[in-house]
Amino acid sequence: MKITILGCGTSTGVPVVGCPCNVCVSKDPRNFRTRASLLVEWKGRNFLVDTAPDLHMQALAMKLRRVDAVFYTHGHADHIFGLDELRVFNFIQGGVIPIYGRPETIEQIRRIFDYIWDPGAPLGGGKPMLETRVLDGKVEVFGLPVQPVEIWHGQQPITGYVFDRVGYLTDCSGLPEPSRALLQEKELLIVGALRHRPHPTHFHLQAALDLIAELKPRRALLTHLSHSFDYQKTCAELPAGVELAYDGQAVEFEDRS
Ligand SMILES: [Zn+2]
Ligand SMILES: [Zn+2]
Numbered sequence: 001m002k003i004t005i006l007g008c009g010t011s012t013g014v015p016v017v018g019c020p021c022n023v024c025v026s027k028d029p030r031n032f033r034t035r036a037s038l039l040v041e042w043k044g045r046n047f048l049v050d051t052a053p054d055l056h057m058q059a060l061a062m063k064l065r066r067v068d069a070v071f072y073t074h075g076h077a078d079h080i081f082g083l084d085e086l087r088v089f090n091f092i093q094g095g096v097i098p099i100y101g102r103p104e105t106i107e108q109i110r111r112i113f114d115y116i117w118d119p120g121a122p123l124g125g126g127k128p129m130l131e132t133r134v135l136d137g138k139v140e141v142f143g144l145p146v147q148p149v150e151i152w153h154g155q156q157p158i159t160g161y162v163f164d165r166v167g168y169l170t171d172c173s174g175l176p177e178p179s180r181a182l183l184q185e186k187e188l189l190i191v192g193a194l195r196h197r198p199h200p201t202h203f204h205l206q207a208a209l210d211l212i213a214e215l216k217p218r219r220a221l222l223t224h225l226s227h228s229f230d231y232q233k234t235c236a237e238l239p240a241g242v243e244l245a246y247d248g249q250a251v252e253f254e255d256r257s
């Protein structure tokens, strides 16, 4: 299995449009953050977590040639607005792409992208061919074991995921007890950490570090990052085993089977 951080930026992306701060004008490519998304490669199949508004650019950067399924965390714009980019994978590989999410997320996607499921909508440049699938527990998708994990995004329950030995929790501000049990001692835990100061709907840096200390993954990456983090400076201050993620970062795991 291989995972790649397609994007590790918060909803505005970094640089933030119009911002003259040190991080936004930095020449370090690791301070260039597209909107948060993950690629999971498993036995020749490619899975996405979310379709960020930057999916077009992310797919070009990764030379991505197929997408076998998408797992959505929630229906916020920065996580779903690249959905129409899935069309091109329909063109290349043919067939329908299954997209998974909790009931509210699937409902939001079907409402926001209503033209896709409207037989009366004009075809134009083609519509994505997608099949929505509601998640209500662990599934196996093309052999990949996928465990959805309920997490809190402020007041809203959304979905984190465990893919085999990797946990992915973006836009998280808290976890119910049963979810903590599913996330103990992973090989890799990817957690959202928005900024240094507390925030009502996202973990700030210290809250993410506290969760990591509790769940004890072998390695942890922080994602959904704002411009409050300079890559080099922040990484130098983080505890051992914890790093900021950067766009294009890949982590490979040996095949156990
Ligand atoms: Zn977000
Ligand atoms: Zn800035």
Ligand SMILES: [Zn+2]
Binding pocket: 074, 076, 153, 171
């Ligand atoms: Zn969100």
